[in-house]
Amino acid sequence: MNNHNTATQGYLTEERRMIRDLARDFTRNEVLPAANRLDPEQGIMPRELVDKMAQLGFFGITVPEDAGGQGLGVFEYCLVAEELARGWMSVASLIARGNGTFYKEGLRDDHPRRKELLSRSASGEMLVAYALSEPNTGSDLSSISCRAVKDGDDWVISGQKYWCTFADGADAILVFARTSPPPAANKRHLGISAFLVEKPRGELPENCKGAEIPKIGYFGWKTFELSFDGCRVPAKAMIGDEGKAFYMMAAGLETARAHTAARSIGLAQGALEDAIAYANERKQFAVPIAEFQAIRFKIATMATKIEAARQLLYHVCTSIDQGQRCDTESSMVKYFASEIAEEVTSEAIQIHGGAGYTKLFAVERHWRDARLTKIFEGTSEIQQRIISDNLLGRSETDKQIARNAYNFNFG
Numbered sequence: 001m002n003n004h005n006t007a008t009q010g011y012l013t014e015e016r017r018m019i020r021d022l023a024r025d026f027t028r029n030e031v032l033p034a035a036n037r038l039d040p041e042q043g044i045m046p047r048e049l050v051d052k053m054a055q056l057g058f059f060g061i062t063v064p065e066d067a068g069g070q071g072l073g074v075f076e077y078c079l080v081a082e083e084l085a086r087g088w089m090s091v092a093s094l095i096a097r098g099n100g101t102f103y104k105e106g107l108r109d110d111h112p113r114r115k116e117l118l119s120r121s122a123s124g125e126m127l128v129a130y131a132l133s134e135p136n137t138g139s140d141l142s143s144i145s146c147r148a149v150k151d152g153d154d155w156v157i158s159g160q161k162y163w164c165t166f167a168d169g170a171d172a173i174l175v176f177a178r179t180s181p182p183p184a185a186n187k188r189h190l191g192i193s194a195f196l197v198e199k200p201r202g203e204l205p206e207n208c209k210g211a212e213i214p215k216i217g218y219f220g221w222k223t224f225e226l227s228f229d230g231c232r233v234p235a236k237a238m239i240g241d242e243g244k245a246f247y248m249m250a251a252g253l254e255t256a257r258a259h260t261a262a263r264s265i266g267l268a269q270g271a272l273e274d275a276i277a278y279a280n281e282r283k284q285f286a287v288p289i290a291e292f293q294a295i296r297f298k299i300a301t302m303a304t305k306i307e308a309a310r311q312l313l314y315h316v317c318t319s320i321d322q323g324q325r326c327d328t329e330s331s332m333v334k335y336f337a338s339e340i341a342e343e344v345t346s347e348a349i350q351i352h353g354g355a356g357y358t359k360l361f362a363v364e365r366h367w368r369d370a371r372l373t374k375i376f377e378g379t380s381e382i383q384q385r386i387i388s389d390n391l392l393g394r395s396e397t398d399k400q401i402a403r404n405a406y407n408f409n410f411g
Helices: 013-041 047-055 072-085 091-099 114-123 245-250 253-281 294-322 327-357 362-371 380-392 397-405
Strands: 128-131 149-150 154-165 173-179 191-198 208-212 221-233
Touching: 013 047, 013 072, 013 091, 072 091, 072 253, 072 294, 072 362, 091 253, 091 362, 114 294, 128 154, 149 397, 154 191, 191 221, 191 245, 208 397, 253 327, 294 327, 327 362, 327 380
Parallel strands: 128 173
Antiparallel strands: 149 154, 149 173, 154 221, 173 191, 208 221
């Protein structure tokens, strides 16, 4: 993998370069070999790989130091995600199952389980899957029908969930369920609560069945449709305030969009580097195809788009870490990075020619996974709507859609 950050030195402190290089070396030595071996056969990422990620602290990047984490920012989180995605996007996604992602927003400083849960998250002891979307609920999270009913000191969860990745391998599933009806038609986002359903690793919770969803990519782990039928959890399983889980989820949107952008950039960077290597090796008419102007211009365009996305990502991460609101910019970077990821990975296949359409080269994996980034965690169309609404203003209907819209497919 090449040094590709020559234009980013203003953002990269010595500590950040060390973190980036640590993730880069880990990807080269551990992630890429596993991905090249297992992705073609749709195998599961090895537990040893996950354990090494925990040892390197990748699950505690954004967890506060007082709770056992590194206390770093979204910038460092996305630096690591980009490098991991260069090897296998599924591994780059796995770090979001630690870092207390999303549910830490519901763990206020006075929450009795704050240090316990965040510490277990940072160490990799508690990796969490997310159950938000449903068969008939994607971008409009406020319309979920999964229910949780109070029964004594417990809550009983029943209903369907869809696109729950890592449901079997996780140590807990964060389930969003409606605990009360919305108070008004324009407040459908209220009445939803979040429950951290703990379970044995490698199994599903009691009174929960799962059916694996066949995918065209995002291998290394499984994605499920879940059916909860009287799944009982204690009162302490509720994370955040009852009926206000939507706010907890919304508080992490900017970080989630930046994370997806980082994964997209990593995929594109991987495809670019593979295309450059192939173009230098592949000869036609007695010269490397890298000598042909058509190939050289493709690579120049690919590199430019990647660097533009990276610079925007660094700006967004810096804004988030400084506590600035950047909902428009985070949607922009998620939208732009995912769009160029599909373009760049597709061009990389073109440079590989027929070889790119085989499973003998990693570029096809980057292409399949890049296509998903335009769909999950807010489709490109949702991002365009958010951006345009923020620029042009919104009607009351648009405001309601924007308030309730979030697509958490796959994650």
